[in-house]
Amino acid sequence: MSAPSDSSDDGDAVDADTADSADSSGLSKRTLVRILVGFALGVPLAVEGATFFELFRRQLTGADEGDGGGGTSTATEAPDSAVDVGDDVLEATDRPETLRSAILREESGDRWPLSLTVEVENTGETDYEFQLLAVHLDDGRSVSGRTSTDRLAPGESRTITAEWSIPAGSTPRAVDAVALIYGDDGVETVERQVELAKIPVRGS
Amino acid sequence: MEIHRYEKIWTVVALLLIVAFIATVTYGAVGAGVKMVDDSGGTVDPGSLGDTEFADPGVTQVGEDSYEVHVVARQFLFQPGTSEPIRVPANSEVTFYITSADVVHGFELAGTNVNTMAIPGQVAKVTVRFDEPAEYGIVCHEYCGGGHHTMAGQLVVVPEDEYNSEGS
Amino acid sequence: MAYVDDFPTDARIVRWNMGVAFLALGIGGLLGMVQALHRTGYFRGFVSSTDYYTVLTTHGVLLALVFTTFALCGLFTWGVTRSLDRPLPNPTFSMAWFGLMLLGSLVTAVTILGGFVESIPLSADVLYTFYAPMQAHPAFYVGLVLFIVGSWLAGVDWFRTYWQWRADNPDERIPLQTFMVLTTMLMWYISSAGVAIEVIFFLLPWSLGLIQQVDPLLTRTLFWYFGHPVVYFWLMPAYFIWYTVLPKLSGGRLFSDPLARVVFVLFLLLSTPVGFHHQYVDPGIPEGFKFIAMTNTMFLLLPSLLTAFTVVASMEHGARQRGGEGRLGWLRKLPWDEPAFAGCALAGLMFAAGGFSGMINAGMNINYLIHNTLWVPGHFHLTVGTASALTFMAAGYWLFPQITGKRLRFKSLATIQPYLWFVGMTLMSNAMHRAGLASVPRRTAEPQYDAVSFEGVVGGISEMRLQIAIGGTLLFLALVLFLIVIFGTWFSGRSADPIRVSSAIPAPLSGPEHSPKILDNLKLWTAVAILLIVLAYGLPLWALASDGLLAPGTPPIPI
Numbered sequence: 001m002s003a004p005s006d007s008s009d010d011g012d013a014v015d016a017d018t019a020d021s022a023d024s025s026g027l028s029k030r031t032l033v034r035i036l037v038g039f040a041l042g043v044p045l046a047v048e049g050a051t052f053f054e055l056f057r058r059q060l061t062g063a064d065e066g067d068g069g070g071g072t073s074t075a076t077e078a079p080d081s082a083v084d085v086g087d088d089v090l091e092a093t094d095r096p097e098t099l100r101s102a103i104l105r106e107e108s109g110d111r112w113p114l115s116l117t118v119e120v121e122n123t124g125e126t127d128y129e130f131q132l133l134a135v136h137l138d139d140g141r142s143v144s145g146r147t148s149t150d151r152l153a154p155g156e157s158r159t160i161t162a163e164w165s166i167p168a169g170s171t172p173r174a175v176d177a178v179a180l181i182y183g184d185d186g187v188e189t190v191e192r193q194v195e196l197a198k199i200p201v202r203g204s
Numbered sequence: 205m206e207i208h209r210y211e212k213i214w215t216v217v218a219l220l221l222i223v224a225f226i227a228t229v230t231y232g233a234v235g236a237g238v239k240m241v242d243d244s245g246g247t248v249d250p251g252s253l254g255d256t257e258f259a260d261p262g263v264t265q266v267g268e269d270s271y272e273v274h275v276v277a278r279q280f281l282f283q284p285g286t287s288e289p290i291r292v293p294a295n296s297e298v299t300f301y302i303t304s305a306d307v308v309h310g311f312e313l314a315g316t317n318v319n320t321m322a323i324p325g326q327v328a329k330v331t332v333r334f335d336e337p338a339e340y341g342i343v344c345h346e347y348c349g350g351g352h353h354t355m356a357g358q359l360v361v362v363p364e365d366e367y368n369s370e371g372s
Numbered sequence: 373m374a375y376v377d378d379f380p381t382d383a384r385i386v387r388w389n390m391g392v393a394f395l396a397l398g399i400g401g402l403l404g405m406v407q408a409l410h411r412t413g414y415f416r417g418f419v420s421s422t423d424y425y426t427v428l429t430t431h432g433v434l435l436a437l438v439f440t441t442f443a444l445c446g447l448f449t450w451g452v453t454r455s456l457d458r459p460l461p462n463p464t465f466s467m468a469w470f471g472l473m474l475l476g477s478l479v480t481a482v483t484i485l486g487g488f489v490e491s492i493p494l495s496a497d498v499l500y501t502f503y504a505p506m507q508a509h510p511a512f513y514v515g516l517v518l519f520i521v522g523s524w525l526a527g528v529d530w531f532r533t534y535w536q537w538r539a540d541n542p543d544e545r546i547p548l549q550t551f552m553v554l555t556t557m558l559m560w561y562i563s564s565a566g567v568a569i570e571v572i573f574f575l576l577p578w579s580l581g582l583i584q585q586v587d588p589l590l591t592r593t594l595f596w597y598f599g600h601p602v603v604y605f606w607l608m609p610a611y612f613i614w615y616t617v618l619p620k621l622s623g624g625r626l627f628s629d630p631l632a633r634v635v636f637v638l639f640l641l642l643s644t645p646v647g648f649h650h651q652y653v654d655p656g657i658p659e660g661f662k663f664i665a666m667t668n669t670m671f672l673l674l675p676s677l678l679t680a681f682t683v684v685a686s687m688e689h690g691a692r693q694r695g696g697e698g699r700l701g702w703l704r705k706l707p708w709d710e711p712a713f714a715g716c717a718l719a720g721l722m723f724a725a726g727g728f729s730g731m732i733n734a735g736m737n738i739n740y741l742i743h744n745t746l747w748v749p750g751h752f753h754l755t756v757g758t759a760s761a762l763t764f765m766a767a768g769y770w771l772f773p774q775i776t777g778k779r780l781r782f783k784s785l786a787t788i789q790p791y792l793w794f795v796g797m798t799l800m801s802n803a804m805h806r807a808g809l810a811s812v813p814r815r816t817a818e819p820q821y822d823a824v825s826f827e828g829v830v831g832g833i834s835e836m837r838l839q840i841a842i843g844g845t846l847l848f849l850a851l852v853l854f855l856i857v858i859f860g861t862w863f864s865g866r867s868a869d870p871i872r873v874s875s876a877i878p879a880p881l882s883g884p885e886h887s888p889k890i891l892d893n894l895k896l897w898t899a900v901a902i903l904l905i906v907l908a909y910g911l912p913l914w915a916l917a918s919d920g921l922l923a924p925g926t927p928p929i930p931i
Binding site (some may be wrong): 206207208210212214215218219221223224226228229232233234236238239240241242243244247248249250251286302305308310312314315316318319320321323324325326327328329339341342343344345346347348349350351352353354356357358372 | 421422424425427497499503505506587588589592601627628631652653654655656657658659662663666667670671673674677679681682685731734735736737738740742743744745791809811813814815817818819821822823824825826827882886919923924925927929930
Binding site (some may be wrong): 039139169 | 416417420421422423424490575708709718784787788790794795798799802806812815822823830863930
C-alpha cells in the first residue's frame with residue numbers, strides 16, 4: 001500500500017487551473033466555491049424547510065378532514081358549457097340538436113377515429129340544416145370535415161354521424177357546428193365553435 | 205474486530221429506528237386494522253368476465269349499511285366510474301371487487317388510501333368505510349397504453365337520505 | 373504512472389464501458405427533460421401524449437439499465453485490476469461481454485424507438501417494467517436477454533481474475549475493492565435469475581407466439597424478485613466509490629475496512645427477499661408474505677445507515693488531516709471545489725433523504741398513500757438519480773484522466789456541475805414527493821383530469837408543476853455541463869505533463885486484518901442469501917404456479 005497522504009493530489013485542489021477554465025475572470029475559485037456551496041445548501045434548505053414547516057403547521061392546526069372535493073381541479077379549462085352526451089350542441093338555435101354519442105378509439109397507427117352522432121329535430125316552421133365541420137384539438141391543430149343533415153323540412157328529424165381521423169393521442173376540444181335556417185328572405189347562418197366535454201378513449 | 209464506540213452507538217440507534225418503523229407498521233396492521241389487499245378476492249378468467257359477477261358491474265346493497273361494488277377496469281375507462289360515477293351512500297361500508305378485462309390498471313381514490321391494482325385474472329377485494337358525503341376522483345395510475353392519461357372516473361358519496369339504492 | 377499506462381488494455385475496456393454509459397445518460401437525460409416539460413404542461417410540442425410513453429420507456433431502459441450497468445462495468449473493471457494489481461485474463465473475452473451488452477442495448481433501444489415510426493412493426497411502449505399482458509416486439513426481449521447474459525459474463529471475467537490472483541496469494545484477505553465487486557456480482561447472479569426466467573421462459577416465447585398466454589401476476593412477481601435487488605446493483609458501485617475513493621478525495625483514509633465488508637455482505641443477504649414491497653397493493657398475494665418483505669426491507673436500512681457513519685467518519689478524518697478543527701468546522705476544510713469530491717459528498721447527502729422516503733414506501737400499509745403516485749419517482753430520482761448517477765459522474769471526473777492520460781478539461785464547468793444537479797434534483801424531487809402525497813399519478817403523460825381534483829397537502833398543484841419543470845431543466849443543464857467536460861477531456865490531446873490524480877489509495881485506518889475471516893467466506897454468504905430467498909419467495913411462487921404456470925392467463929395485448 002502507498003504512503004499515507006497523497007499530497008500530489010492535494011495539489012489539484014489549490015492550483016487554480018485557469019488555462020482551460022471557462023469562468024469569468026476576476027472571480028476567484030474560493031469565491032466561486034463559496035457561492036456554489038451557499039446556493040447548493042441554501043436552496044434545498046429553503047425548499048425542504050418550507051415543506052416541513054407547512055407539513056407540521058397543517059398537522060398541528062388540524063388538516064382538512066378528507067373533504068375529497070375541495071381540491072385543485074386539474075381539468076383543462078373546459079367551461080361548464082362544454083357539450084356532453086345528451087346535451088344540445090347549438091344552444092343558440094331553437095331547434096334541438098342532441099349529441100347522442102361521442103366515441104374516440106385508440107388504434108395502432110398514428111391516427112385514431114373520432115365519431116360524433118347528433119340527432120337533429122326540425123321543430124321549427126321553416127327548413128333547417130345542421131352541419132358539423134372541423135374538429136379542434138387541444139394542441140391547437142384542427143382536422144377538417146363536413147357532415148350535414150341536408151335540408152330538413154319542418155317536423156323532420158335526422159341523425160348524422162360525423163367522423164374524423166385525428167392524430168393519435170390528441171384530445172378533441174371543440175367542433176365547428178353550423179345551422180342553416182331557411183326563411184322566405186334567404187338563409188340565416190348560425191356558426192359556433194362548440195366546446196366538447198372530455199371524451200373517454202376506448203381501447204382497441 | 206475493533207469497533208469505534210460511536211459506531212456501536214450509531215448501530216444500536218439504527219437498529220432501534222428499524223424496530224420502531226416495523227412497530228409502526230405493525231400497529232397500522234393490527235391496531236388500526238388497515239388490511240392489505242390480498243388473495244381473498246380470488247381469481248377470474250379475464251376472457252370470460254361475462255360469465256361472472258363482473259358481467260354487470262355496479263353497486264349492489266348487501267346489508268343495511270353494506271354495499272358491494274364490482275368494477276371492471278379496461279382500456280381506458282372504469283366500469284362503472286367513467287361514463288357515470290359510482291354512487292354509494294354516506295355512513296356505509298363498501299367492498300370493492302376490482303379486476304381488469306385487458307392489461308394491468310391501477311385504481312385509486314385520489315386523496316385517500318384506497319389504492320390497488322387491477323390485474324387481469326385476479327380480483328382485488330378492498331373494504332372501505334365512507335362516512336361523509338364527498339366526491340372522489342378515481343385515477344388509473346398504472347400505465348396501460350396510449351390512452352392511459354385519459355383514464356379516470358368518479359365516486360360520489362351521497363348523503364344517506366338522497367341515496368336511491370335502486371341505482372347501480 | 374497513470375492507470376492507462378499500467379493497464380492499457382483494461383483502460384480501454386473501462387473507457388468504452390464508461391463511454392457507452394455516459395452516452396446513454398445523455399440521451400436518457402434529454403428525454404427526462406422532455407418528460408418533465410410535457411407532463412407539467414409547459415411544453416408538449418416534442419411528442420404527442422401517446423408517444424410520451426415511448427419516451428418514458430426509452431428513458432427508463434437507457435438510464436436504469438444501460439447507463440447504470442455499463443458504469444458499473446467500467447468502475448468494477450478498474451477496481452478489480454487495480455486492487456489485485458493484475459489485468460483481466462483475456463481481453464478477447466472482455467470485449468466479448470462488452471460487445472454482447474452493447475448489442476443487446478442497441479437491439480432493445482432500436483425496438484423501443486421504433487415506436488415513433490408507425491410504419492414499422494418494431495415497438496415496445498411497455499415501460500421499463502414491461503408488465504404482461506402488454507406485449508412488446510420480440511426483439512425487445514431478445515435485446516434484454518443478450519444484455520443480461522453479457523453482464524453475467526462480465527462477472528465471470530472478474531471472478532476469473534480473482535481466482536488467478538488467489539492461486540498466487542492463498543492466504544491473503546480479498547482486497548476490499550475486489551471483495552465489493554464479487555459480492556455485488558453474486559447478488560446480481562441470484563437476483564437477475566428472476567427476470568431471466570420471466571423473459572426467457574415466459575415473455576419471449578409468448579411474444580414469438582410459442583405460448584398463447586402468460587399469468588400476469590406470476591410474471592410481475594418474477595420481475596419484482598429482480599426489480600428490488602437491481603437498485604442495489606445501482607447502489608453498490610456508488611458505495612464502492614464512497615468507501616474506497618471518497619476518503620482519499622477527502623484527504624484521508626477509510627475509517628473501517630471490516631465494516632465495509634459487513635455492509636456488502638448484508639446487501640448480498642437482504643437485497644432480494646424483499647421484492648413484495650413493490651407489490652403491497654397487488655391482489656393475489658397474501659398479506660403474510662407482504663409482511664415478511666416489509667420486515668426484511670426495514671432491516672435493509674441498516675447497511676445504509678452504517679455506510680452513512682463510515683463515510684462521514686472517513687470524510688471527517690480527511691478534513692482533520694487537512695487542518696479542520698471543531699465539532700463541525702472541519703466541514704469547511706473539505707475540497708468542495710474538487711468536482712469528484714463535491715459530486716460524491718452531495719450524492720451521499722441526497723441519498724440520506726432518498727433512503728427515508730424509501731422507508732415510507734417500505735411501510736406496507738403506509739404505502740397505500742403513495743403507491744404509483746409521483747412520490748415514487750421523487751424517491752428514486754434521489755437514489756438512483758443522484759446517489760448513483762451523480763457518484764458515477766463524480767467518479768468519471770476523477771477516473772477519466774487516469775484512463776485516458778489526459779487532464780480534465782473545462783474544470784470550472786465540472787466544479788459547478790454537482791451543485792447544479794443537487795439544486796435541480798432538490799426542486800424536482802421535493803415537488804414530486806408533494807404531488808405524490810396529493811395522489812398525482814406517476815407514468816402519466818397528462819396528469820390533468822376533468823373528473824379528478826388533486827388537493828395539495830403542502831403547496832398548490834400548479835406550483836408543484838412549475839417546480840418540477842424548473843428542476844428538470846436545471847438537471848438537464850447540469851447533464852450538458854457534465855457531458856462537455858467528459859467528452860471534451862476524452863477527445864482532447866494528451867499533453868506531455870503527467871496528470872495530477874493517481875489510482876493510489878491509502879490504507880484504511882482499520883484494515884482487513886482486523887476483521888473476522890468469515891466475512892470473506894463468499895460461499896457461506898451466498899448460501900444464506902439463497903436460503904433467505906427460499907423463505908421469502910418459495911411459498912408465494914409455488915402458490916402462483918400451482919394453479920398453472922400460465923394461468924390465470926391472458927392473451928397478449930401488443931403495444
